[in-house]
Amino acid sequence: MTHVALSGGGISVASGAWGNLSQKTLLVLVGGIPLLFVAALLAVIGVEAFRNSAENFSVSNFQEVYADPYIYKVLLNTICFSVISVFVAIVCSVPMAWLVERTNLAGRSLVFPVMTLGILLPGFATAMGWLALFHQRVGMLSQWIASLMPDGRSPVGINNIVGMGFVQGLSLSGLLFIMTASSFRAMDPSLEESAEAHGLSLIKRLRLITIPLMWPSILAAALYAFTIAFGSFDVPALIGMGSNIFVFSTFIYEQARPEGGAPQYGLAAATSFLILALALVFSYWYLCVIRRASRYSVVTGKGYRPKLVGLSRRQMIAAWSFIGTVATLAIGLPLLALIWTSLNRYFVLPSLKAFQNVSLDAYRSLSFVGADVAIKNTFILVLAVPTATVIFSLVISWVIVRSQMKGVSRVYDAMAFLPHALPNIILALGAMILGLHFVPFSVPFYGTIFILIAVYIVERLGFGTRVYNGALLQIHRELEEAGSVFGLSKVAVICRILIPLIAPAIIYSWVWIALLVYRELTAAAVLASKDNVVLSTFIWQQWQQDTGRGAAMSIVMIVVMVPLIVLYFRFGRRYASKLMGT
Numbered sequence: 001m002t003h004v005a006l007s008g009g010g011i012s013v014a015s016g017a018w019g020n021l022s023q024k025t026l027l028v029l030v031g032g033i034p035l036l037f038v039a040a041l042l043a044v045i046g047v048e049a050f051r052n053s054a055e056n057f058s059v060s061n062f063q064e065v066y067a068d069p070y071i072y073k074v075l076l077n078t079i080c081f082s083v084i085s086v087f088v089a090i091v092c093s094v095p096m097a098w099l100v101e102r103t104n105l106a107g108r109s110l111v112f113p114v115m116t117l118g119i120l121l122p123g124f125a126t127a128m129g130w131l132a133l134f135h136q137r138v139g140m141l142s143q144w145i146a147s148l149m150p151d152g153r154s155p156v157g158i159n160n161i162v163g164m165g166f167v168q169g170l171s172l173s174g175l176l177f178i179m180t181a182s183s184f185r186a187m188d189p190s191l192e193e194s195a196e197a198h199g200l201s202l203i204k205r206l207r208l209i210t211i212p213l214m215w216p217s218i219l220a221a222a223l224y225a226f227t228i229a230f231g232s233f234d235v236p237a238l239i240g241m242g243s244n245i246f247v248f249s250t251f252i253y254e255q256a257r258p259e260g261g262a263p264q265y266g267l268a269a270a271t272s273f274l275i276l277a278l279a280l281v282f283s284y285w286y287l288c289v290i291r292r293a294s295r296y297s298v299v300t301g302k303g304y305r306p307k308l309v310g311l312s313r314r315q316m317i318a319a320w321s322f323i324g325t326v327a328t329l330a331i332g333l334p335l336l337a338l339i340w341t342s343l344n345r346y347f348v349l350p351s352l353k354a355f356q357n358v359s360l361d362a363y364r365s366l367s368f369v370g371a372d373v374a375i376k377n378t379f380i381l382v383l384a385v386p387t388a389t390v391i392f393s394l395v396i397s398w399v400i401v402r403s404q405m406k407g408v409s410r411v412y413d414a415m416a417f418l419p420h421a422l423p424n425i426i427l428a429l430g431a432m433i434l435g436l437h438f439v440p441f442s443v444p445f446y447g448t449i450f451i452l453i454a455v456y457i458v459e460r461l462g463f464g465t466r467v468y469n470g471a472l473l474q475i476h477r478e479l480e481e482a483g484s485v486f487g488l489s490k491v492a493v494i495c496r497i498l499i500p501l502i503a504p505a506i507i508y509s510w511v512w513i514a515l516l517v518y519r520e521l522t523a524a525a526v527l528a529s530k531d532n533v534v535l536s537t538f539i540w541q542q543w544q545q546d547t548g549r550g551a552a553m554s555i556v557m558i559v560v561m562v563p564l565i566v567l568y569f570r571f572g573r574r575y576a577s578k579l580m581g582t
Contacts, residue, residue: 023490028408031396035415038458041430045276048433049269061270071251071271078230078247078275081165085229086222088169092326093176094218098210099319101184104308106316111323112181113569118174118330120565122519124536125554127238128543129334130167132341132551134158136243140337140349159243168235170330172225179224183217223286227279231423233522238540248275249425253526256429265433272426283421335558342551362552371553373531374538377449378518381534382564385456386513390506392457393464398494400465401472413465420462424455428526431455447529455523460513467509471502511568518561 052060065071096115100108133141136157146154158167211218233249241250248271255268311319340350343358396416400409419427431454435446445451479497488496499506521536528537535557543550 031399034392044433045269045430061266065270074251080161082226082229084165085168086225089172089176092173097181097184103311115174115177123171123234126334127235129337132337138347140347164239176221179221227282338551345548362548374533374535378535382514385517386510389457389460389464397465397468416465417462419458424522428523449532471505
């Protein structure tokens with residue numbers, strides 16, 4: 001039986017139950033493509049970890065890795081780096097979130113775009129700025145401090161775990177601000193008002209009521225940030241590797257892409273097992289905290305009226321001083337240092353003599369060999385990856401929310417979230433092993449732009465599906481049923497009904513993913529070759545050869561981001577605040 005429906009002057013032809021069943025199967029198969037790729041990446045890492053140099057299967061790689069005391073030093077470095085990062089991020093973000101959402105702070109609407117800008121800036125660019133300022137030996141401010149010391153050595157520098165954690169924490173502060181701000185916004189102030197009526201001071205109300213009620217949200221945000229810091233690559237690579245300070249991500253990178261000697265893929269895969277296990281533990285802990293957070297819900301129904309804490313003029317000044325300091329440290333100071341470095345060949349403090357040597361030579365030399373390939377590849381990625389990710393994520397979300405296949409939907413939901421929980425370094429390592437040992441060289445995969453596209457897509461699946469799961473749940477099934485009555489197939493219902501209704505969420509996710517792809521360094525560095533180099537890896541290479549030229553390229557890269565950032569603020573801010581809080 002065939003249904004024919006007229007719509008907008010066109011004819012839509014759809015088969016009956018068998019046609020819908022076939023289209024449902026097709027959607028399930030299409031959604032399963034990236035999920036099978038995720039499973040393949042993890043499988044090849046497992047195979048490589050148990051394969052020795054003689055191509056036999058054994059536990060020799062695990063014995064070699066975990067019998068070496070250095071791996072536990074790397075583990076300690078990683079934990080310390082992550083803890084310091086989370087601590088700095090919480091100290092910067094939670095007070096700011098309270099000021100913005102729970103007080104009458106003048107001009108507080110400006111804080112959201114500023115902190116969001118801190119999320120969008122490439123981590124390697126801010127790391128470069130901090131290196132220019134506080135490299136232990138050659139940093140501008142470190143040199144000035146050293147000139148004041150009796151022994152001529154600066155006691156201040158970021159070439160250590162504390163410095164790395166400080167820079168990473170500043171980068172994470174914007175994310176934690178958005179996550180905790182939504183929770184402060186949703187909290188009913190009635191308990192605080194009752195405490196105020198009983199004479200409790202503001203400090204006591206914060207300590208005894210506000211913070212305990214907000215603790216699940218703060219803990220969830222801290223665990224989320226810890227998972228990100230645990231697998232972070234750009235800040236440890238820029239700041240730590242030059243001083244032989246390794247965390248898990250840079251240690252795996254060094255095994256897979258050593259400067260001298262043959263790559264140790266088996267050892268890198270065996271090392272990945274530990275970071276994979278720890279990342280999954282913290283991700284599971286995060287999900288458990290999110291599930292239990294409902295016990296602390298204190299938002300009432302119709303009577304909910306947020307009452308803001310009044311700030312005096314002096315308190316307003318103190319609040320904006322704190323916000324300004326965080327924004328300066330996270331964004332302003334490293335960017336200014338990067339701009340100044342791009343105008344000079346060396347790290348020098350601003351002075352009359354230094355200003356006489358300022359030049360645009362680094363910018364004039366940006367047409368050097370390799371930049372054209374990096375720009376072309378980056379342009380391809382920024383267009384292809386968000387588009388493909390939106391399509392795959394939307395299909396997977398439809399399977400999860402609308403397919404009524406409980407077993408399949410649960411598997412798809414878990415597999416789609418898995419890349420979100422895994423460090424990008426592991427996905428990149430899996431793709432490298434897959435391309436080298438399992439994909440025929442006649443297939444254009446390893447060393448091409450296609451391997452980056454594939455890895456970038458699975459990296460963003462978790463984000464895309466979370467956006468569309470929520471969007472589809474808000475649309476009643478009656479609309480789709482009405483479309484089916486008029487003869488629309490499942491694919492036609494998605495294209496003509498669902499997509500127009502969730503178009504704002506699609507635009508927001510596309511722009512956000514494009515921004516993340518544009519600034520991505522981890523996978524690009526692990527999978528880099530002469531044919532698939534992108535702007536982030538190209539800048540990293542130039543920074544190692546010529547700091548002025550690397551800084552100039554970073555500034556150009558940030559300037560080029562501006563149109564995407566404008567699109568994000570135009571279409572996505574209301575969705576970002578909601579999503580970051582869930």
